[in-house]
Amino acid sequence: MSETNAELRVEVKGLMLDPASNIPIVILRDTETQLFLPIWIGVFEANAIALRIEGVEPPRPMTHDLLLLAIQQLGGTVEKVVISDLQENTFFALIHVRQGDQARTIDCRPSDAIALALRADAPLYVLRSVLEKAQAADLTAESTDEDKLKKWLEEISPEELGKWTM
Numbered sequence: 001m002s003e004t005n006a007e008l009r010v011e012v013k014g015l016m017l018d019p020a021s022n023i024p025i026v027i028l029r030d031t032e033t034q035l036f037l038p039i040w041i042g043v044f045e046a047n048a049i050a051l052r053i054e055g056v057e058p059p060r061p062m063t064h065d066l067l068l069l070a071i072q073q074l075g076g077t078v079e080k081v082v083i084s085d086l087q088e089n090t091f092f093a094l095i096h097v098r099q100g101d102q103a104r105t106i107d108c109r110p111s112d113a114i115a116l117a118l119r120a121d122a123p124l125y126v127l128r129s130v131l132e133k134a135q136a137a138d139l140t141a142e143s144t145d146e147d148k149l150k151k152w153l154e155e156i157s158p159e160e161l162g163k164w165t166m
Helices: 043-053 063-073 110-120 128-136 147-155
Strands: 007-017 024-030 036-040 076-087 090-099 102-108 124-127
Touching: 007 043, 007 128, 024 043, 024 110, 024 124, 043 110, 063 076, 063 110, 076 110, 076 128, 090 110, 102 110, 124 128
Parallel strands: 076 124
Antiparallel strands: 007 024, 007 124, 024 036, 076 090, 090 102
8 A cells, every 4th residue: 555545544533514614524543643524514414423422322323323224134344444545625525334354345435434333343443645735725624724623622521522513
């Protein structure tokens, strides 16, 4: 794997609302460099991620729960999720599924992939090339001139992240 296609392990740091647009943002953090990668997502996906972060179990399976159950019932496991591309300010992701001796990838939106990975306890990765593109496009918190966002990301506690609501 070339250096630009190296997978960087990330974790979900939390969720927040964009102060200007009120659109939810999922914040990913590279576990090595501590760079933040904000990804603007939909309300329903943000809710699905928030429920899992907060440990809330809905009485009936939600869409991402259903997807995981379907994968498992078909003999598969979610191995990992990779944020694999960035084109025209739109992120792309791949869900890596193993079914027996066959490895499969499923193209999807990052928000859905993250919600699924959290339910499957699967690791999250971002390709180095995607992080570099995001930095060049001023999408990472390290490269933006919004000092408030960067400061908030660095100082927020896990307890405060758990209070996020839509």
